[in-house]
Amino acid sequence: MTITNTGLTTLPKIRHEHIYLNNFSKMRVDLATQTLSTTVAKAMRHFLTEEAEETANFIEKIITDLIITDSIYNFDLVKYILTLPGVKSFFSERISQDPLEKYFSRQRQRG
Secondary structure, eight states: OEETTTTEESSTTOOHHHHSOOTTGGGOHHHHHHHSSHHHHHHHHHHSOGGGHHHHHIIIIIIHHHHHHHHHHHHHHHHHHHHSTTOOOOOOTTGGGHHHHHHHHHHHHHO
């Protein structure tokens, strides 16, 4: 979404590839997380009709709750891993994407 008189972009991370998906981009978790963000939900409420309200609610409540719940689980998992003998550090870059990948994998299987 672009505000033409100022040249500002309301959703700078959302591009054509976020909306028009091909077989490869359907598997990209980064596109899904950027599309299903609170920034997008707020923009939907501001710029779209009331019909978009339920989608904005879904994005803010369901997806956010899913991420927070799995993040708490992942935090507990990291704490446990650090108690294992011989483990001094742990790089968790990939852990935070696992719940989202699982969720969107199920969505792809549905069709």
